[in-house]
Amino acid sequence: MxxxxxxxxxxxxxxxxxxxxxxxxxxxxxxxxxxxxxxxxxxxxxxxxxxxxxxxxxxxxxxxxxxxxxxxxxxxxxxxxxxxxxxxxxxxxxxxxxxxxxxxxxxxxxxxxxxxxxxxxxxxxxxxxxxxxxxxxxxxxxxxxxxxxxxxxxxxxxxxxxxxxxxxxxxxxxxxxxIPDPETYEPADFLGVDRGIVNLATTSDGTNYQGRRLGRYRRWHAHKRAELQAKGTRSAKRRLARRSGKEQAHATHVNHKISKEIVSVAQRTGRGIAVEELDGIRERVRLRRDQRSTLSSWAFHQLGQHLEYKARRAGVPFLVVDAAYTSQRCPRCGHTERANRPTRDHFSCRRCGLAGPADVVAGVNVRNRARSAWAFVNRPVPAPV
Incomplete structure (x- = not known):
């Protein structure tokens, strides 16, 4: 590595x-x-x-x-x-x-x-x-x-x-x-991680890493940038130059802290880590103009990279699974419907009535898909007849 x-x-x-x-x-x-x-x-x-x-x-x-x-x-x-x-x-x-x-x-x-x-x-x-x-x-x-x-x-x-x-x-x-890769252990289970904007990461255990403070920090920087750009003076341009990169550095620091804690929990409990595949999401999603800056500054890819390399360095199994319908599928009965998620924060299955925080349910679905994928890849090879 x-x-x-x-x-x-x-x-x-x-x-x-x-x-x-x-x-x-x-x-x-x-x-x-x-x-x-x-x-x-x-x-x-x-x-x-x-x-x-x-x-x-x-x-x-x-x-x-x-x-x-x-x-x-x-x-x-x-x-x-x-x-x-x-x-x-x-x-x-x-x-x-x-x-x-x-x-x-x-x-x-x-x-x-x-x-x-x-x-x-x-x-x-x-x-x-x-x-x-x-x-x-x-x-x-x-x-x-x-x-x-x-x-x-x-x-x-x-x-x-x-x-x-x-x-x-x-x-x-x-x-x-x-750095030589340590040997990856056989996981007892998987820790599913759902990534988002409001909640930066939510695990299948129910641990939630909120993004409110980071969101406020980004909005404050955007407001200050707009003020300085509107002035356009030499002093304002110098201040803009000094401020450049600080927002990104802060987001990187937050992602390091989150990924370090998640990998530590997985290693301590003998589990692997699973995340959903989000590559290309910016091209697939259509947003209102006022939402575009929020999505473009969402460092989900960096968080995934941090999780992957920290997991590899610790010998923790790491899987990327299909993200389709993880927020709409019921992990108990399998019923999948958009109406299962009436609001951004709440999940309620229309068939069996299972209810709970939507991001936790998504993390559980990610975990379940990782279980299936790991079992399929590591299934015993039948002996030749």
Whole structure:
């Protein structure tokens, strides 16, 4: 299992200036390489490297290996763009977004992340320092810091490239760690998890993680953004820049807390975790204009990702089941009807009379489907006749 660990660099003012110049040079070089790739149509790594290698080394002051990394970054960006277009993530081929993306060269922000491999970056774990290539020469004894768990994971499992990135004036290294998967145990049962907007997550045990506070936080940020955008002054724009990303970071923190608690409960009780398949829900659901921002900011996919990787890391079985009618199906008699859910919060079966919180009932249905799926996949193979 691959995880990323982010550690914070602690450069002096002179070191920060050299890192800034390095990131700027690498991204200006990437802009040049991306333009050449778009104009010539050459987007494979070896072919593109032959066209631009000598030029970007001379023009932007890059050493051999950083120049190679810049070319690789550009080819990866074009490969990602092609994959997004093929998967329909850019819309239809006739849409303005699709044409704008496919009919222009890939661009890179001045502060976009730059990958460094082991030839450009080395780690001294005992001293908690790194040695990194810059346009001003090799920068040695650059200190870094992080949480105890992050540092332990980094030292034990770091493998591959690390990305240098600047965010809000601070410098970070994002390292890839390859952690071996623990053996998954045989679950005694499953813990069904229903994800939603009003209630971020509800388990089949009846535990409810409400989204009211997060919703109020989002609405407050939206109100403040609207106020600052309406002013349009230089000061307002600076404040908007400082506030950017805070809402997303808070939602990520909430999802981490919820997923950690759910995985802990499942591990302690010897159960697996089951969630419903929600991919593509934004395309399937038609909403009023005043509901669109709420759905677009719903971080259900991230919560599912957190649950999956935390479960894998703990050896907890994890299943994704069909979400169809989980909120309308009676878990006791199986009767499925839209009228079974007269309100958003309440479930009442029209056939057998089973009633209760709608999200808990959905979580129970998710659990039941996981039970069936696990039993089917792990059914004994009949002996040959």
């Amino acid at each position: 691959k995880l990323v660990v982010r550690v914070k660099l602690l450069p002096s003012q002179e070191q920060a200036a050299d890192l800034d110049a390095t990131l700027d040079a690498c991204n200006r070089a990437a802009e040049r390489v991306a333009a050449v790739a778009f104009e010539t149509g050459v987007k494979d790594r070896n072919g593109l490297q032959k066209l631009v290698y000598a030029d970007i080394k001379t023009t932007f002051g890059l050493s051999a290996q950083p120049a190679v990394r810049v070319v690789k970054k550009v080819t990866d960006a074009y490969a990602s763009l092609k994959a997004q277009a093929k998967a329909g993530l850019l819309g239809k081929s006739s849409s303005q977004r699709y044409r704008r993306a496919m009919n222009s060269a890939v661009s890179f922000r001045a502060g976009a992340a730059q990958p460094f491999d082991d030839r450009c970056l080395s780690w001294q774990f005992d001293a908690r320092t790194v040695s990194i290539w810059t346009v001003a020469g090799r920068m040695r004894n650059l200190p870094y810091t992080g949480s105890a768990d992050q540092l332990k994971t980094l030292e034990a499992y770091r493998k591959g490239e690390s990305d240098l990135v600047r965010r809000r004036g601070a410098w970070y290294l994002i390292a890839t760690c390859d």
